[in-house]
Amino acid sequence: MSATAIPAAAEATALPAAGSSFYTAMRLLPPERREAMYAVYAFCRSVDDVADDGGAREVRAAELDRWRADIDALYAGNPAPRVEPLAGPVKQFGLKRQDFQDVIDGMAMDAVEDIVAPSEQKLDLYCDRVASAVGRLSVRIFGMPEEDGIKLAWHQGRALQLTNILRDIDEDAERGRLYLPLEKFQAVGLKHPTPQSALTHPRLAEVCAGVAAEAQAHYRATWEIIGRNSRSATKAARLMAGAYSLYLDAVVKRGWQAPRARVKPGKLSLIGVALRHGIV
Template sequence: MMQGKSSVNDYHYTRAKTKDSKTNFYYSFLFLPKKKREAIFTIYSFCRHTDDIVDENKDPIEARRQLDEWRKELDACYEHRPSHPITHALHRVSENFPIPKDYLHDLIDGMEMDLTCKRYPTFTELETYCYRAASVVGLICIEIFGYSSPHTKEYAISLGKALQLTNIMRDVAEDARIDRIYIPQDEIERFGYSEKDIFSGTYSPAFVELMQFQAERAQVFFDRALELYEKRDHHLLFPAEIMRKIYYRLYQKIVEANYDVFSNRICISNKKKLRIALKEWLGSRWRRVTRWNPAS
């Protein structure tokens, strides 16, 4: 059928879009079985395309118009009428994995917040953003990975928030250049810092204390995710654990730099990401073998 042929091309499109990015996500999914890997690449491409609508449109009105069109395309996809390469691939994914459409709508809503909300008065508002921009992605991913424990959804939600808060810490300077400040306004004021200081890249004791507070919050979510992780599902969820370990290493590097995110952009080398991914994958295979080995 023609649809089958076009779906192969669509997966090539989504795989290329993901591979070209070389993000932390890419290294987390390298060792998945092909069917799941292609599904994850499709989800990543959907996320990236949504994000690009917001970031590459200088006119907020046009960006909102395109997001509305993208929402309609998502609905059409779930009604078996996709017309975009990404949603053609997504349609195939939705037939193989139980991904609720509402998760993808939440994701679009999260990206739209970057158009409507340049500041966050308190963590309550920021936590909503973290859920929509990151936790929802985790919820989608676990439907592809597979899981047995009901706690896995809470694991995905907590891990997503930990990752997003780590990104926010790393990207303070980069976000300020596009007039976005994700650190809650009440906390900036509480620690005697200011928006003006952020825009000028002022690295001071007040900034360090402010960032220590952000780091402590992120640590709570990392810890919560680890507590909720179901080890018996490690052969299924190892990509999520690769992501957690890559991001936790990034988190540690931010702390080790004493939160100086103004001087240099803190990152993890591709070689290090690959080592983490390979070690976790091998560990998942070993655990699976020993689990089913009567002699173990």
């Protein structure tokens, strides 16, 4: 992403990259639900840009506070221009203010410090805020029943975020970040991991295998919930779960010994996921 946050005029029209799993999944939604998801995506992308590339830490913190105020104003009926595209989805789909605020709080975790080997509790909170909170917004737009929708967001958000963490360990280390949990490093004898010491540790594979096993358990729970709900309401969730499972399989198959090549599932495999899950 660019070194500066997206200008306000662009936030309302920001779209996911064509060809991405998210783009494919959202394109298959009915128009009103698709446009609502694009508005949520634009919000998430904008606050993510602030957290990652928004300048000095105090500048990023101040801008995230402005986003918090904008969300509060949106729910008070006085939306700022950059959140106005969310007004319709909030009303139509009953989106919760706290979920938007949770997303901002998750981005703030990256903005206030470089996360390095968080506790498992902190990592789970991070996953809930940056991924499952987005899921809670999404399942309401998808039209899922409340109870199963919240459960799906809980499991799928963690599955996708843990997949991202395993896929991006080298890129994150270049930023001075390490999202793999402290307890797993301590179990293999590394008491105070840094990004460099962790990624060169001879037992890194054990740490990553443990995180991968947790992600796989969340995928299994995700598919169980999807299986008992209508295909129309779970179409996007099925596509995302199917595609991201391929990413997880690919990094596990590649292994963890350096140098770790960037992996991407084959095009035919992704097409297979789209054909299998993209048709109601």
